[in-house]
Amino acid sequence: MTRILTLALTLLLALTGLAAAQTRGGTLVAAWAQEPVGLDPRITSAMSSYQVLENVLDTLIILDADQNLVPSLAESWTVADDGLTVTFDLRDGVKFSNGKDLTAADVVTVFERILDPETGSGNAWRLAAVDAVTAPDAGTVVFALNAPSPSLLGHLASIKALGIFDPAGIADGSVNARPVGTGPFMIADYQPGTRVLLERNPYYWEEGLPYLDAVDIRIIGDETVRRTALVTGDIDWAFAVPPQSVEELSARDDVVVDAAAAGAYHYLGVNTREGPLADPRVRQAIAFAINRDNVAAAGEFGNAAVTQEPIPATSSWSFGYGPYGYDPDRARELLAEAGYVDGFEIEIIPTTFIEATIRAAQVIQADLAAVGIRTEIRTLEWAEWLEEQGTGNYDTYVCSWNGLVDPDDYYYAQHRTGEVFNFTGYSNASVDELLDQARVIADPAERRPLYEEINRAIVDDAPYVYLYNPLQPHAYAPDVEGFQARADQALRFVRTWLDR
């Protein structure tokens, strides 16, 4: 009895200690590997920019850690029975970090701007189903759609570029570099290439949050230096730990490594327009020839789960379809069937921007050589890579898609005939039809068989040869509390605090 009492008392003491320690204040010094590509939420599409905006802007709704839609600026929302209207009831009393009240009219202006083709938003395509956004009263925003769009809510919740900023910043130009939002922090200083200083938003609507006074984001591009800065205490928190350091850092007791299976996949994109690669048997041969375990080991030093389809096994939308075991013999057979007994020559373009793609390309090169496909690796820096990939000037490339939520995000824009991100030139009429059907169905149980069929067809046709779903590791000092690595890769410091 005494023992139980002691135990209970100790537990109580520990809990009280925890609560007391959870005090406000302090500055989290964080290091980003890549600097933001601008902070204008209307146009930027870079992950490094989103990760800053994640703490500055709020979206109407948001994904919780388990990837469920939950209220944010909108306290509640309703989708009409016909799926053509989505109504959001805004939270009362929300203010921007400059003290101005948030109104429904502000929300309307923000979305009108994103939808305006003159803005050139990299995210307007996510709102393709939206015909109009209106504000019937100061607390209500209505999206009128041209077709039901179950994926729209996922986009609104997960993409910080669809976050709400003070539209006054459009007229005075401040939205270009320092957008004003309603989020837990505000941009106090932005020195491109060097630093972004986020300070606590005094008007933040969630009582008592955020805990931190500031997040001081430094840009440290070199992996070794970032790692050293962390272990020496120069920084508290590192975004993008190099995969080769994960094992070493995990073993240390002065660093916490926190990883989550990311809603992302790495793949080999294959140009299906002409030559040997236009033949699906050749693409299947490539899919059989690649040893994905080796690719994941080289690309991410094992911090990844190999896959043959895009949606990670951790998602409820995973189908578990994997027809391509590592089988060089089968690959040679398929090549022979297609009339390429002697193989052929192609190019792989990885990018220095994502170093894992270079390592992956080297493994793929060796695997393909073993079945007679000779490859040349042409490593490009990001700007040039984007140009070549965007204009279809390649045979194969290695890249990743990140931050995907709805199954529509995984298939539609990448694989529907002529769609904006269909860089491989893939075209399959029955896939197109299924994609069109599935994207307007609201009931997940009804959608699932359609996507299962789509997934099977795309994996079989192999315009993308899927490689692996990476883990997204973060590393931080042991006294950083309340940070959580998430599947959507969002970095949120709203509940982070320093136990010091």
Place this chain on the structure above:
Amino acid sequence: MNLAYLLHRLGTLLLVLVGVSLVTFAIVPLLPGSPVRVTLGVQATPESVAALERQMGLDRPLAVQYVDWIGGIVLRGDFGDSLISRQPIAGEVRRRVPATLTLAVAALLVGLAIALPMGFLSALAPGSRRDLGVSVLSQIGVSVPDFWMGILLILLFAETLGWLPSSGYRPLAEGFGPWARHLVLPAVTVGIISGSIMTRFVRSALLEVLGQDYVRTARAKGVPRPIVLRKHVLRNAAIPIVTIVGLQMATLLSAVVVVEIIFAWPGLGQLALTATLQRDYPALQAAVLLSAVAFTVINLLTDLSYALLDPRVAYA
């Protein structure tokens, strides 16, 4: 030195800058890729690409873009806004000049602190073991890549010994201590390399003067060695040494690029690299123009200093 000469040199400088501006303006957009694609990433739709090209003014003829750009610089001192961060470039440059100058000057001082004694040591006993040792050391210093040296120094002094911060820059305004502590490692990294290069020049400049007839005469008539060294050798070796120091200073301003990246040092080199990678044309053009100005001005100053060192040199 007369005023006409100075005006002539400044006139040349202006011509060089006009040439540099034209060449960079013509060449930079030829790089494959564009700031529009960098901004939009893999989400570039043809519509958004066209809209951003209009916003960034990249759809205008190159000549119009040039006149607009150079006009802004000449008339208003306005280098335009970065196409990526949308911040004024002039402000970016102003923020970064002190960081780069600090690093370059500190590195030069470290370099001189290495090169002068080492050069002397080897030049006074050519062919000796001491000379050989200096040659080997300077060879190593020249051969070691700066990024590797930087990382080794960080691992040793920041991680293993914990004496110095691993990276970053603090302005002097935030106090001498933090400023100096952050400066040591990058300055030493660049300084070792620059010092190794200068050691060889100091050695050969000294050797050449030591072999002159007037040195032998001075020694023969019984002038003590230290006085010969100070009055005859050093004075005459100064011109080639100042030349190499001037050249080193000019080179250092661009040689610090890699070290700035490694040490997350917010200087002009980092600006130039980021601007190149992001195809931020106006920022890159500003960086190139600025380093051209720095190079020519330092050369001019070096030339002018000859007249101070050697009364025989006169500019007309």
